[in-house]
Amino acid sequence: MDLHCFFWFWLIQLYLYAFFLAFSDQDGFLSISCGGSTNFIDSLNISWVSDDSYISIGNTTAVDFTEKSSSSHLPLRFFPDSDIHKCYKLPTKNVSSSVLVRTQFVYKNYDGLNKPPAFAVSLGTAISSTVNLTTSDPRTEEFVWPVTKDILSFCLHSIPNAGSPVISSIEVRPLPQGAYKTEMEDFSNKYPVDPYDRIWDADQDFTPFHLSTGFDIPVNLNMSSVVEIPPIAVLQTARVLARKNVLAYNLPLDKFGDYYIVLYFAGILPVSPTFDVSINGEVVQWNFNVKISEVSALYCTRKGVNSLNITFQNNNFYPLINAIEVYEMADIPSETSSTTVSALQVIQQSTSLDLGWEDDPCSPLPWNHVGCEGNRVTTLELSDIKLRSISPTFNDLLDLRTLDLHNASLAGEIQNLDSLQHLEKLNLSFNQLTSFGSELDMLISLQVLDLQSNNLTGTVPESLGDLKDLHLLNLENNKLQGTLPESLNKESLEVRTDGNLCLSFSTSTCYELPNNSSIETPQVTIFSKKQHSNHNKLLIIVGALGGVLCGVLLIALTLLLYRRRKRTEVTYSSRAEMQNWSLAKVFSLKEIKAATNNFREVIGRGSFGSVYFGKLPDGKMVAVKVRFDRSQLGADSFINEVHVLSQIHHPNLVSLEGFCHEAKQQILVYEYLPGGSLADNLYGPNSKKLTLSWVRRLKIAVDAAKGLDYLHNGSNPRIIHRDVKSSNILLDMEMNAKVCDFGLSKQVTQADATHVTTVVKGTAGYLDPEYYSTRQLTEKSDIYSFGVVLLELICGREPLSHSGNPDTFNLVLWAKPYLQAGAFEIVDESIRETFDAESMRKAASIASRSVERDASHRPTISDVLAELKDAYSLQLRYLASAENEVQ
DSSP: OEEOSSSOBOOOOEEEOSSOOOOOOGGGOEEEETTOOSOEEOTTSOEEEEGGGTOOOOEEEEEEEEETTEEEEEEEEEOOTTOOOOEEEEEOTTOSSEEEEEEEEOOTTTTSSOOOOEEEEEETTEEEEEEETTTOSSEEEEEEEEOOSSEEEEEEEEOTTSOOOEEOEEEEEEOOTTTTSSSOOOOOSTTTTSTTOOOOBOOGGGOOTTBOOOEEOOOOOBOTTOSSOOOHHHHTEEEEBOSSSEEEEEEEEEEEEEEEEEEEEEOOSSSOOEEEEEETTEEEEEEEEOOTTBEEEEEEEEEEEEEEEEEEEEEESOOEEOEEEEEEEOOOOOOOOHHHHHHHHHHHHHHTSOOOOOSOSSSSSOOTTEEEETTEEEEEEOTTSOOOSOOGGGGGOTTOSEEEOTTSOOEEEOOSOTTOTTOOEEEOOSSEEEEOOSOGGGOTTOOEEEOOSSOOEEOOOGGGGGOTTOOEEEOOSSEEEEEOOGGGOOTTOEEEOTTSSEEESOTTSOOOOOTTOOOOOOOOOOOOOOTTOHHHHHHHHHHHHHHHHHHHHHHHHHHHHHHHHHHHSOOOOOHHHHHTTOSSEEOOHHHHHHHTTTTTOEEEEETTEEEEEEEOTTSOEEEEEEEOGGGOOOHHHHHHHHHHHHTOOOTTBOOEEEEEEETTEEEEEEEOOTTOBHHHHHHSTTOOGGGOOHHHHHHHHHHHHHHHHIIIIISSSEEEOSOOOGGGEEEOTTOOEEEOOOTTOEEEOSTTOOOEEOOOOOOTTTOOHHHHHHOEEOHHHHHHHHHHHHHHHHHOSOSBOOSSOGGGSBHHHHHHHHHHTTOGGGSOGGGTTSSOHHHHHHHHHHHHHHTOSSGGGSOOHHHHHHHHHHHHHHHHHHHHHHHHHHO
16 A cells, blocks of 8 residues: 555555565566557557567457546457466566566456456465456556566466456566665556656545645655655645644555555655654654655554554644555565476476476475475475486485385386485385385485385395384385395384285295296185085195195205306306406405405495405505495496406506405405595595695696596596596595596497487486486586586585575585676685685686586586696695795
8 A cells, every 4th residue: 555645645455575675777667468469659658569478378369448438459368277387477687676567457258258267376486466357357466576587477377266367468667776675665657757657546535534635835855865766746745734633544454464664755845844653553753854845754564454544643833744655565485495496307307298397396386296395395296207217316305205206117226315314205116126226224214115016126125124214114016035124023114015026024934035036936726615525625635735845846946946047157267267357456255355354444335335444465555345236237247347447547546456256246446545535525524624725625626637537538448437526536645636436437439429328327416417318428427527526626515415595505506606706705714815816716617617507518628627727826826926925
């Protein structure tokens, strides 16, 4: 409600959100004719454009429209209920703070049904109003909105059984910087009378009792203290107290809520009155003074009210008021984390479907298949949608509590879920999953795990029993066998096992079959018992004896098949034969156990298995990587991997010392680097972050880039690492860096090949988004991952973090805009004030370019290395200069 006293009164129901600032630039006016086919200029010299460029759905028509003695042929756009996204994309790129959005909705029985619709409208993340054309046709809604992005979404939302939304026009007006101090503002007589195209109405229907008649006094006014700058025609009119000493307005409000009030005072009288201002009986300003020829304003809020009494108590001369504005306020829902939004968009791309995922997933209404609590995505249901695999992107959905991927064509092992620490319900049923993977025990909040009707084989991991909150584990209709872990045998946990080969807590009821056995569970037929039937008794006895005999034969056959398999399994009888595979040394399992003191000291863990500290007989320290059974390669693949690794020799790549392939073990022996990984030094439990100066970080980056440069350009065939991350960059005692872990690497065997098509592998936070969406692996995928490492070195934080503001969760999305703008306040505080600005600019630039979403815009590793060397040299010169100044 905005009230201009005496000749003018302004009453506007306006939905205001948060504490806004306003701005002014008439060049930013945008007037859209919804459903219009041509552009035109109206009688007020306002240019109108067709809405074709701002929305791509909906049907158009026109109605004969008469208002205030004027007739026109009015176009409009209407949206059948089948249209899902009824959203206009309004450009606000050149707007610095806030906009006024005015919309007009007209029905006028355009469809001949005489059923005016009702629907909701939203701006950004908030439902801003409900439009009911049954009670008001046409209807105008006006909003003031803070601008945070280049595009503002204005959407119409259908209400069930309430008809199709319609709209006739949209006007967008920039508002002045700093206007409306706390909240936001309004309108007055159409442009050009008002510089912000506000609409002002007379107050004749709201005239307070016992007031003087109105008057109009032309006078030059100083408006420097008021940012909003109401029109002169408004400020030169006023209503003044007559006869009594109290001037009061009683303003009814549409509904109970929070309201923002602006009071305007202009000194158009030859005196300076002083008076008290009260709202609903509470004094908001004592001894308020209106100065001659000056304009001033009061701003205040009232919460939880459904009416307003605004009173001006006489102290000195007559109280005077020129305008009153009242706005309903409501909070704008916070936007969902950009990390979550980006992850969901990548998932949508992988489905090759339009899931209707646009703008914010939680507000104003949740996306299809998505559930939210506030601005956090807590539920994702993608059942019956072909995903094929659980991509690393799922690990970015850190707030998930329910994940339903049943019947989603998933295959292989369960993976890329270990970051979902809040996940309570996981449904992966009715897929083709074959392995539990190694990450389920990381889901510490899991309560329900449904894995029924997959192709899971082998035994059930004992680690599932470590999930303290798990109360339902459904393993029905898989190919599991053996004894269930005792850790699962507890009253609080229901384990369903029907439909498996042989799965039980009792060792006496099951025998373990060899892996990949094709023997099926015996079928037992039960006959109903009949009285006085000796023949049936005989059948039962014979059946029982036959069953025993079949059981004995079955066990014998099983043992026979198992021994035959053992004999035909690939074996290597001599170390000399294995030595022919590669140049690396062959270790026996006995030697490995002796070197590791029977695998005593674990120095690393991963999805592949564990890494143990070892010492060879000659005193050389080594890192021994032992693969889990489920992460082992086939014999030929393992041989090939060893062969490739044994030929890689570079001072910035961790070298392979030897291997062991004995007793079903796949073990790799690497040189040991005592400095730990870069990740450990940056933010591990025993972090040495304070010792990692900027020059040392640059040296580590240069070393790692040299190692990658050798893989991409120096080796034959070329090698794509595929899992570059800070935990795979190791440091020696002098903090020299070496790249390690080529377990996921891919060879590019053809010299002219541009990419390798492969199953997506990698680590959440480092994974190249283009590689994920296309499954085409290139050297540029390593560049993206290395760019993330550079951001870690600059910012001193992990790629994914669940602390702080949601917009900071993803390092790339958070840091990249700052660094591109040269804003170094996000640099790790432990190195601030110690770096050369030009050195940091070079490093920040190459890091930002490396994490471009489009791989073609990323540099090569040679370019990265050259830029890092320059940055390193600049920092060395800076330090030398600083040292000379001290001396």
